[in-house]
Every structure is written in structure tokens, then in C-alpha cells.
Amino acid sequence: MAQDWAAEMSACGDLAAVKAVFVAGIEPYGYTAGACGAFVPADRGPETHFFFQHWPETWIALYRSRSFHLADFSVSEARRRIAPFTWQDAKAQRQLTRPEQDLGETANQWGWTDGLSVPFHGPGGYLGLVTMAGGRRLTATERDTMHLLAFHAHERCRALAGVSALPVPTAPMTIRELECLRWVVAGKTDGETATIMGLSRETVKGHVDSARAKLGARTRPQAAARLVLAGLS
Numbered sequence: 739m740a741q742d743w744a745a746e747m748s749a750c751g752d753l754a755a756v757k758a759v760f761v762a763g764i765e766p767y768g769y770t771a772g773a774c775g776a777f778v779p780a781d782r783g784p785e786t787h788f789f790f791q792h793w794p795e796t797w798i799a800l801y802r803s804r805s806f807h808l809a810d811f812s813v814s815e816a817r818r819r820i821a822p823f824t825w826q827d828a829k830a831q832r833q834l835t836r837p838e839q840d841l842g843e844t845a846n847q848w849g850w851t852d853g854l855s856v857p858f859h860g861p862g863g864y865l866g867l868v869t870m871a872g873g874r875r876l877t878a879t880e881r882d883t884m885h886l887l888a889f890h891a892h893e894r895c896r897a898l899a900g901v902s903a904l905p906v907p908t909a910p911m912t913i914r915e916l917e918c919l920r921w922v923v924a925g926k927t928d929g930e931t932a933t934i935m936g937l938s939r940e941t942v943k944g945h946v947d948s949a950r951a952k953l954g955a956r957t958r959p960q961a962a963a964r965l966v967l968a969g970l971s
Contacts, residue, residue, distance in 0.1 A: 743887050747894040756898065757790040760891045764870050767880055771797070771850065772870035774888075774895050778903065779863040779967045789895035797848060806844075809837035816857035816867050822885050824875070825853040849873055854881070856888035860903035862967030866892045915949035916970065918942050923962045 741763070750756045756774075764772055773791040777784040791798070801807065815828045829842065845851075850871035858866035868888035876884065896903075911919075914935075921931040928946065932939045946958065955961035 741883075741887075743890040747890040750894055750898070753790050753895055753898055756891055756894050757792060760790070760887065761792050763887045764872075764884065767872070767876060767884060768874040769854070769870040769872035769884075771872075772868070774866075774868045774891050776858075776867065776892075776896065776901055777865040778901060784863070784865070787899065787901055789892075789899055794848075800844070804840075804844075806837075806841045809835065809841045811838045811841070812853065812855045812869050813867065816855055817865060819857055820859065822854055822856040822881065822888070825855070825871075826851075826875075828855075845871065854884055854888075856885055856892075858889070858892055862903070864903035866896065868892050909952050911949050911952055912945075915945045915952070918945040919949040919961060919965055920970075922946055922958055923965055 743759075743763070746759050747756060750759060760772065760774065771793045773793065774789045776787045776789070778787060779785075793801075807813075811828060811832075811834060812825065815823060815832075825842070834842065845853075851873045852875065853869060853871040854876065855867065855869040858864075858868075860866070868891055870884065870888075895901075917935065918931055921934065926934070928939045928942045931937075932942045935942065946961075949965075950958060950961035953961050953964045955964055
């Protein structure tokens with residue numbers, strides 16, 4: 739079944755509408771549950787964003803009460819994979835821990851004997867993830883269709899939620915500000931940077947402080963970390 743997922747998702751005005759299109763899209767392929775979210779790099783570790791969830795409330799309560807989030811192999815597999823993967827394939831290629839086995843066995847009892855997870859990797863460690871749970875294997879064509887649906891669902895959710903994969907400066911950094919901060923990342927002092935760039939120490943300090951302010955960072959190390967996360971170092 740060929741559909742223009744890009745057009746359908748672009749027409750969605752909120753996350754609830756995206757979820758509705760997603761749910762209607764996965765059902766013909768035997769998927770009865772799923773979710774879309776992202777892990778966004780931040781100074782103190784990844785921030786979790788749930789764009790939408792399509793799970794029974796009783797499952798969500800069980801998932802939380804048994805701390806299944808700590809044993810969700812779908813998330814851990816997504817961190818080390820580029821392409822979409824089925825849960826059965828992931829299980830066959832690694833030794834599951836006892837908690838991971840418990841999660842899988844419990845999901846089987848709910849009729850979710852297999853699933854498809856689609857990771858989206860971005861700058862600085864950004865990880866978007868769309869997952870769907872069901873009970874049958876997909877053909878190669880069906881898998882490609884679900885990949886496209888997941889991609890457009892994730893991108894529309896990210897746009898609607900205003901979630902950026904990069905730390906966004908409050909104002910564009912100048913070439914000098916960026917270059918000076920890059921030398922901070924490299925471990926250079928203001929004096930060393932001044933010698934390298936042929937500037938005064940005070941001028942270098944001014945450029946670094948300006949770049950730090952634009953990145954919303956309180957300290958130089960924090961500014962340097964944000965530059966690295968943005969892939970600009």
C-alpha cells in the first residue's frame with residue numbers, strides 16, 4: 739500500500755494528529771501499539787522527550803511498576819544501530835540479560851511477539867526512536883513502508899514539539915567567536931589562543947565570553963561541551 743506519508747504528516751497540526759495518522763498506518767501491518775520519542779543531548783546527559791505513546795494504559799502502568807525502562811533492549815539496540823531492526827532479529831544477535839528476557843516474555847503475553855524499531859541518529863548524540871509492536875513478520879516492501887512512516891512521523895513530531903538536535907545559539911556566532919571557542923575545546927588558554935590567532939588576550943577573552951553567552955552556557959567548559967554536541971568543534 740503506497741501512501742504519501744510526507745503529505746499526510748505535513749497536514750498534521752499537533753502531536754495528537756500525528757499519532758492518529760501513525761496508528762492508522764501501522765494497523766494494516768499487524769502492529770497494535772507503538773511510540774515516538776527522542777533522546778536529546780544535554781550538558782548533564784540525554785533528555786527524554788515522548789512525542790506520543792500508543793500503548794494500553796495497563797501496559798504503561800506495568801512497564802513503570804516493573805522498571806522495564808531499565809531493561810528495554812529496543813532502546814539499547816537503537817543506540818548502536820543505524821538501520822531499522824525487528825525485535826526478533828535483535829534478540830537473535832545478542833545475549834539478553836534476565837531483566838530483558840523478562841520484558842520480552844511479558845510482551846509476548848500481550849501478543850507482541852515481534853516489533854520494529856526505527857532509530858534516527860543526529861548531531862552530538864541525538865537519538866530519535868519510533869517503535870511499533872505486533873505479532874507478524876513483514877515483507878521487505880512492508881518494512882520499507884513502515885520505515886518511511888516512522889521517518890515522517892518522527893520529523894513532524896520533532897518540528898511540532900520544537901525539539902532541536904542541536905544546541906541553538908541565541909544569535910549567530912561570528913567567525914572569530916567560533917574559532918576562539920574551538921581553541922577552548924582544544925584546551926588552549928586565552929594567552930595561547932591569542933598567540934595562535936595574532937590577537938590580544940583581552941580580545942580572545944571577549945570573543946569566548948560572547949560565544950558562551952550566545953550558547954546560553956554559564957561556564958567555558960559548558961560552552962565547549964555545547965559546541966561539541968552541536969558538531970561545530
